[in-house]
Each structure stands twice: as C-alpha cells, then as structure tokens.
Amino acid sequence: MAERGTTLNASPDLNRIVQPLLSWYGRAARVLPWRENPQPYRVWVSEIMLQQTRVEAVKPYYERFLSALPTVEALAGAPEELLLKLWEGLGYYNRVRNLQRAALVMKERYGGQVPASFEALLALPGFGEYTAGAVASIAFGIRVPAVDGNVLRVISRLTADRRDMKDAAVKRQITGAVREILPERAGDFNQSLMELGATVCLPNGAPLCLLCPLNGLCAAYRQGIAAELPVKTAKRPRAIEERTVFLLCTEDRVALRRRPAKGLLAGLWELPGVPGVFSPEGAEDQLREWGLSEFILQPLPKAKHIFTHREWHMTAYAVRVSRPFGEFVWATYRELLEEYALPSAFKSYADMLKDWISVDI
Numbered sequence: 001m002a003e004r005g006t007t008l009n010a011s012p013d014l015n016r017i018v019q020p021l022l023s024w025y026g027r028a029a030r031v032l033p034w035r036e037n038p039q040p041y042r043v044w045v046s047e048i049m050l051q052q053t054r055v056e057a058v059k060p061y062y063e064r065f066l067s068a069l070p071t072v073e074a075l076a077g078a079p080e081e082l083l084l085k086l087w088e089g090l091g092y093y094n095r096v097r098n099l100q101r102a103a104l105v106m107k108e109r110y111g112g113q114v115p116a117s118f119e120a121l122l123a124l125p126g127f128g129e130y131t132a133g134a135v136a137s138i139a140f141g142i143r144v145p146a147v148d149g150n151v152l153r154v155i156s157r158l159t160a161d162r163r164d165m166k167d168a169a170v171k172r173q174i175t176g177a178v179r180e181i182l183p184e185r186a187g188d189f190n191q192s193l194m195e196l197g198a199t200v201c202l203p204n205g206a207p208l209c210l211l212c213p214l215n216g217l218c219a220a221y222r223q224g225i226a227a228e229l230p231v232k233t234a235k236r237p238r239a240i241e242e243r244t245v246f247l248l249c250t251e252d253r254v255a256l257r258r259r260p261a262k263g264l265l266a267g268l269w270e271l272p273g274v275p276g277v278f279s280p281e282g283a284e285d286q287l288r289e290w291g292l293s294e295f296i297l298q299p300l301p302k303a304k305h306i307f308t309h310r311e312w313h314m315t316a317y318a319v320r321v322s323r324p325f326g327e328f329v330w331a332t333y334r335e336l337l338e339e340y341a342l343p344s345a346f347k348s349y350a351d352m353l354k355d356w357i358s359v360d361i
Contacts, residue, residue, distance in 0.1 A: 014181050017158065017214050022185065024213035025192035030055070030199070033062060038187075040114035040139035041072055047134045048095050048126065052308075055198070061090055073112045076103040084268060084341035091344060093268060098126025116140045129175070138187035145178040146190040147171065150197025156230035157201060160219035165230040238311050244278040244286070245271050245316040247300065247349055248328065249356040255328035256340055264307065269340045271349055272328060273314075283317045296320040300352065305345040316349055318356055334360045 029035070032055065034046035045065060049058045065086050069075045075083075078100065087096040102124040106112060114135065115121060121132035133146035145151075152165045155174050163170045183189050200208045205227040209215050220226040248255035248271075256269045274286060280297060287295055300316040324330040331340055333353060342350055 014155075014158070014177060016217055018181055018183050018189065020213050020217070021192045021196065022183070022188060025188060025195055028199070029191070029195055033059065035191075038138055040116070040135065042066065043139040044114055044131075044135050045099070047131050048099050049090060051095060051131075052092060053090055058090075061087070071112065072103050072106045072114065075100055076107045076112070080267075081339060081341070085339065088341040089344050089347075093265065093341075093343075095126065101125035102127065114139065116142070118142055118144045134190065137190050141185075141187055143182045143184070143186040145175050145182060145186075146194070147175045147178055148194060148197075149203075150194045150201075151178065151190075153203060153230050154193055154197045154201045157207065157220040157226050158214060158218050160223055160225060160229070162229070162231050164233050166232050236309075238306065238309055240311045240313060241275070242277045243273050243275060243312050243314050244283060245273040245314050245346070245349060246283070246287075247271060247316065247318040247352065247356060249318065249320055249353075250323060250330065252358045252360065253324060253330040253332055254336065254353055254357055255324070255326070256331050256336075256342070257328055264310075265343050265345070268343050269329070270343070271346050277315050278317075280317070287319060290326050292319075292321060292325060294322065300349065303348040307345075312345060314349075318352070320356070332360050333357055 032046075034042050046058070046062055049062055049065075068082070068086055069078055083096055083100055084093060087093060090096075105124055106114060109115075110120075115124075116136075116139075118132050118136040121127050121135055122129065124132075127135075130146055130148050133144045134148075136142040136144050137146055149165075152171065152174060155161070155177065156163075156165055161170075161174075165171070178193070196212070196214070197203075200212050202208060207226045209218070209221045209226055212218065212221070215221045218226070220229050246255075255272055257272045259265050259268050259270050261267050278286060280299060283297060287297070296319070298318045298320075300318055303314045303316065305312045305314070329340075336342065336350070336353070
C-alpha cells in the first residue's frame, strides 16, 4: 500500500526544490509586462490586479492603468470616476479603492514612493501578508515569502499534505516552511513557485506532472495522489438573488443609477433594477411608480452573474421612453464607454445597447 503523507513533517527536505525550480523558472517563465520592468509601483499594481483574476485578462487593464496613472502620486490624485472606469470589468472594486488609499499614505509618509519594507507595506490599506511579501521580495529583493493559493497547492502536493489548505494554522506553517528555504533570489523563487502553480501544478485535479521539473521530488506524484490534493473544505453554496433590470432608453441615452455607498458594488453605476422577478405587468407597474405613463416595453433574455458569495439571476426589460425622467443619470453611449464604470454584472445588457440607442462614436 502506498504511503500517504498527512502533514508537512512527512515531507522530503524542501531545500532540494530550490535550485531545480529556479533553473526551470529561468527557462520557462512567461514574459509579462510587470516582470520586464519590476519597479515597485508596477509590481504593486500587478499584484492587486492579479488577485482573483487571470493573467491574460489582466494584461490590457494593466497597460491602460499604467498609461493613465504611471506613478504613486498620479494614483493618489486620480478622480474616483477615472479610477473606477480604469478598473471596469476587473471586479472587486474595493481593491482599487484600497490601492488609492495606500497611494495617499505613500504620498504623505514616503514621498510618493512604495516603501522598501515588508512591515511598512503590511501596514498599508489593501496589503495582506501575501501582497506585502510579493512586493517586498520581487521589487526590493527582501527575503520574505509570498504564499498564495498557487504556492499552497504546490507545497501540499510536494509534501503530500492532506490537511485543509484553508486552515489559517496550516497556511502559517507552510509560510514558515517557505521562509526557511528562501534563497538570496527571494523574488525569483517566490515567482517560480507561483509560476509552477499557475502553469504546471494546476488546480482542480489537473496537474501536468509529466512536465513538472519537481516530479522527482514530489511525494504526491510518487504516491499517485497529486490529483486529490490540495484538500479544501467545501464552499458554502452561493446565495441566489433574483433581480429585474430595466434598460431605460431614449433615442440617444440610457438611464444609470449610482448604487449605495456600502454593500455589493458600492458606489458604482448600475442599470436601474429592483429585487425580485417581475412579469411584464409587474414591470409596467414599477415604471408607473417611477413616474412614467407612456413607454414601450420589451422583454430581454434572462442573464446570470456570479459573485464570490452570491449569484444574481436577472429578468430584464428594454423600455423606450420619449425623454429623460426621474432621478437617473442619462448617459450617451460615448459617455458610458469613457466616463461611467458599469460593473460586468450588467455586461450582457450593456452589449445590447447599440440596438436601443444611437451610437455617438
């Protein structure tokens, strides 16, 4: 019967992975804009963008963001509407708000520079241990670990660790183990672990073990259990929220409304909507509540958007009106593209706008 590891203590000496992994990284690392010029500000922006977002999706946003806001001071002074528009489509908008909050602290305390200290970084808004470790090691060469989900997965498989990788105590122990083996090239080593997890030691039971430079040192590969790891507690089912969305259109404008300052998608613009599933008759009643007496109503296809902990199931109607009304903001198509940040939850319906309003571009 194959031996099955249970904890990090059952692992081989992790020091043995350092040189093979660095050699592999030198050959196989993807060419990425933040790696080509690893200045502290550039590294920091990339790390925040890459949280819960795929590398390929981030690239165009990163280039656009750095072009518009090339320095800490530019970020600190950016109007909120510009900030949110640059982030539109990336989701998790608190990330960019914290990015600006941290930039303001850097401007006030550090002369508009990213501080070259793990402890100082950790004290900034939006910085957890991973982000502080990544920026400190990659941008400044400080010997601190940067342990994200990729690294946890790689280490759990290398050591055949069957403990729950979401357990805070387990993550602390693995972070400590990585800290003990960090070489002088700490930034490269942290990136090599992340790169291995992102491109070879893949999630969801699909590791490419035959391509892995560490398969000869991997306990899970040797025991035939790599696809079973890492162990994670089951996620709670997402809450489902039904919403009815209205595409309120004049000949050349669409109605927008700002969401509340707190809660989901706080402070962002939205297509007006109400909780629940409205029939055409119910939708007409809602429009009359908003003060409309004349309109043309047409049902639109249903849509779904998945957030981290909930799902929106959306019923929608396009509504043709003769003139702007109510307390909405009425935006042209150009203004929607250039000025107003509309969350990706509404993308399905925003993509239909060309069928309903004249396009001024």
